[in-house]
Amino acid sequence: MAKRDYYEVLGVSKNATDEEIKKAYRKIAMANHPDTHPDDKDAEERFKEASEAYEVLSDKTKRQNYDQFGFAGVEGAAGNYSNVYRDFSDIFGGSFGGFGDIFDSFFGGGRRQGSQGQSSAVRGASLQYTVTIPFKDAIFGTKVDVSYSHDDVCDDCHGSGGSGTRTCPTCHGSGQVTRGNGFFQMASTCPSCHGRGQVIDNPCPSCHGSGLRKKSEKLSVTIPCGTDDGTKLVLRGKGNAGPNGGPAGDLIVFVRVQDDKYFVREGRNVFLQVPISFTQAALGADIEVPVVDGGKVRVSVPSGIQSGKSLRLKGRGVPSFKGSLDDRGDMYLTLIVETPKRLGLRAKGLMKELAGVLGEDSSPTPVPFER
Ligand SMILES: [Zn+2]
Ligand SMILES: [Zn+2]
Structure with a gap:
């Protein structure tokens, strides 16, 4: 698909002011944000497209380059989404519950479950572990011991975070607070309860109320025959436990293969x-x-x-x-x-x-x- 002109994407004229560009972008971003449109691919596309356009047009140098040379003038800046998300604090003011959430929902990671619900369960982070194995073991397969530490559900409170839980007085249990800014209403994770919807009067001393604790784990991982250098083996659910009862992330075992002296x-x-x-x-x-x-x-x-x-x-x-x-x-x-x-x-x-x-x-x- 041909790329649309950035001004056209934001619906502004070539000589739009910075304020007009910001306003136009905000409107599109609000209307298509992945948090409010889960699983809507079209909205996600519009959001990405607008974000890319804003990334360029909000930057004086990049905008000049774009005006002069078109897309070729801003190559490297555009189309790189990790870049696109970096400079957004002025737009969202951190009020979207952190960029992690926005980022994750784009790349197949966890998404907050049920915006109306009582908690904001998020999928835990995936972890990577690198193993190096001898040349012949990669050909015929082997088993390796993998020792690592990860966030696991706290044993002492079984993930509840403590006792004496009551509905969060700040968000009244929704886990979210809404901040108004003209007609832009932005929902964000409640700062008092971190999205749980509840506050704990007696937080668990082991995990300080988070419900998670670092744990060491030792796994015996099967390296199948025919494994090549650079192979990634995914162990589902062996990464960090998800906050607020969310599913665990994965453990990704990255395999390096040693060179052989002869083969x-x-x-x-x-x-x-x-x-x-x-x-x-x-x-x-x-x-x-x-x-x-x-x-x-x-x-x-x-x-x-x-x-x-x-x-x-x-x-x-x-x-x-x-x-x-x-x-x-x-x-x-x-x-x-x-x-x-x-x-x-x-x-x-x-x-x-x-x-x-x-x-x-x-x-x-x-x-x-x-x-
Ligand atoms: Zn605990
Ligand atoms: Zn709250």
């Missing part, structure tokens, strides 16, 4: 370079080479093979991610012919004789290979 992996294939001697290359030979399974296999090198040529060992590569160990990629053996470095008198004589038999001349002008 190189590309997708499902494994590559190995092995040296062979000059006579092995000429006469052919049975050699033994290591494989990722451990141990060695016998390989027949055909006579007359050239340096740099590869042999394929079928089924000695990597299984597909979470796949079967019977269905693996291949291994490629690259043969590097080594020229003897030091020759004894007898070897030198034989070599010269061989050159004569092969009819090689000692011309210093070899014909290059064709490309």
Whole structure:
């Protein structure tokens, strides 16, 4: 879809004042805000589009660039939503319950449940943990212990935060307060009860009323076969518990794979370079080479093979991610012919004789290979 002109998006003229731009944006943002239009994709699009336009037109330099060069003049500023959200304090005055909420609802994170309800349950944050595993473990799979700490429901109060709860006098239980500003009515999380709708007279001493406590956790995580460097494994619900009874976030295990000393992996294939001697290359030979399974296999090198040529060992590569160990990629053996470095008198004589038999001349002008 073609991008609409920023002035058109906000419905203002090219020479609109800063105040007019702000006003126009506020109106669109209010009418399409994701908090008041949950699951409305069109509203979300309009909100994003207007936010991007405002991000540019509210900034003197960016607006100048845009006026002069169009979208090309503001590349990098526009379309980057994390940027778009950063400078909004003047518009919302922090009264939308924090940018975290706005941000989350865009990116599939938690959303406050039931704006009329008694609490503002929010999904807990997801956590990331990086593990580094040996090359061969990534191919065949392994288990790793993951120790981390996260917010969990407080044992002492079972998440209630304490006793003597009563309806919050500030918001009368809604968890939200509304602030008027002309005809712009903005709802925000109640500062007295932090959206719970209730205040606690005797807060739990362990969690100070939050209902959450830091807890250490140790998990044994299965790394499936065929895992590659950079794979992210998602453990649902193993992240932080959600405030006010919200669902827990995820634990994301980010897998790094160590390089091997000999093997190189590309997708499902494994590559190995092995040296062979000059006579092995000429006469052919049975050699033994290591494989990722451990141990060695016998390989027949055909006579007359050239340096740099590869042999394929079928089924000695990597299984597909979470796949079967019977269905693996291949291994490629690259043969590097080594020229003897030091020759004894007898070897030198034989070599010269061989050159004569092969009819090689000692011309210093070899014909290059064709490309
Ligand atoms: Zn507690
Ligand atoms: Zn309240």
